[in-house]
Amino acid sequence: MTRSENIYLVGLMGAGKTTIGRQLARALSVPFYDSDKAIEERTGVDIPTIFEFEGEEGFRDREQKMIQQLTQMKGIVLATGGGAVLREENRRLLKENGFIVYLQCSVERILERTRRDTQRPLLKTDNPRERIETLFTQREPLYLSCADFKVDTGVMQSKEVVSRILEEYKSVNR
Numbered sequence: 001m002t003r004s005e006n007i008y009l010v011g012l013m014g015a016g017k018t019t020i021g022r023q024l025a026r027a028l029s030v031p032f033y034d035s036d037k038a039i040e041e042r043t044g045v046d047i048p049t050i051f052e053f054e055g056e057e058g059f060r061d062r063e064q065k066m067i068q069q070l071t072q073m074k075g076i077v078l079a080t081g082g083g084a085v086l087r088e089e090n091r092r093l094l095k096e097n098g099f100i101v102y103l104q105c106s107v108e109r110i111l112e113r114t115r116r117d118t119q120r121p122l123l124k125t126d127n128p129r130e131r132i133e134t135l136f137t138q139r140e141p142l143y144l145s146c147a148d149f150k151v152d153t154g155v156m157q158s159k160e161v162v163s164r165i166l167e168e169y170k171s172v173n174r
């Protein structure tokens with residue numbers, strides 16, 4: 001088993017990890033996991049409820065446990081949550097066990113895509129643009145430090161993004 005048997009997607013909220021991940025897994029005929037969905041299934045409540053009752057740190061603890069478990073699996077595509085790279089342990093686990101793709105996206109596009117969203121507690125603010133800009137500045141260096149490959153999802157259709165990832169993944173796994 002090599003680390004490249006898994007593909008892990010990282011990037012900001014709205015970059016398309018969940019959407020692209022599902023399509024990529026289908027194209028490869030492998031199982032798809034989404035760490036947020038797995039946390040929701042385990043707890044029986046949605047992400048905003050976890051933030052409400054346990055705060056961001058409570059959510060991060062659950063997220064770390066989930067990443068620990070999901071990175072034991074082989075032959076999967078995993079969409080992480082946008083903040084999964086914040087913890088060093090998560091970055092280490094992801095780097096050790098998979099091919100990491102950073103889905104890059106401009107603040108403007110993210111703002112458009114998340115405008116009507118109610119499921120991302122970190123964007124429940126009077127000034128979502130400022131929040132996204134802050135997250136971008138804080139996290140972009142972390143995404144870049146983990147990534148084996150990056151692709152801009154703001155300028156291409158998801159189908160094209162999937163093709164670019166497959167092309168790169170196959171070239172490193174020849």
Ligand SMILES: Nc1ncnc2c1ncn2[C@@H]1O[C@H](COP(=O)(O)OP(=O)(O)O)[C@@H](O)[C@H]1O
Pocket residue numbers: 011012013014015016017018019020079113153154155156157158161
């Ligand atoms: N080129 C694209 N790649 C990925 N998502 C796109 C693209 N264009 C539009 N979208 C839309 O943007 C949103 C991305 O949300 P999601 O996949 O949940 O992102 P994430 O999991 O990174 O937060 C979806 O509603 C998706 O349909």
Ligand SMILES: O=C(O)C1=C[C@@H](OP(=O)(O)O)[C@@H](O)[C@H](O)C1
Pocket residue numbers: 011012013014017018036047080081082083084119120121122
């Ligand atoms: O950026 C973040 O800190 C978060 C991103 C979300 O996932 P998506 O990136 O899939 O939206 C989810 O994990 C939670 O709301 C926190």
Ligand SMILES: [Mg+2]
Pocket residue numbers: 017018034036079080081
């Ligand atoms: Mg997602």
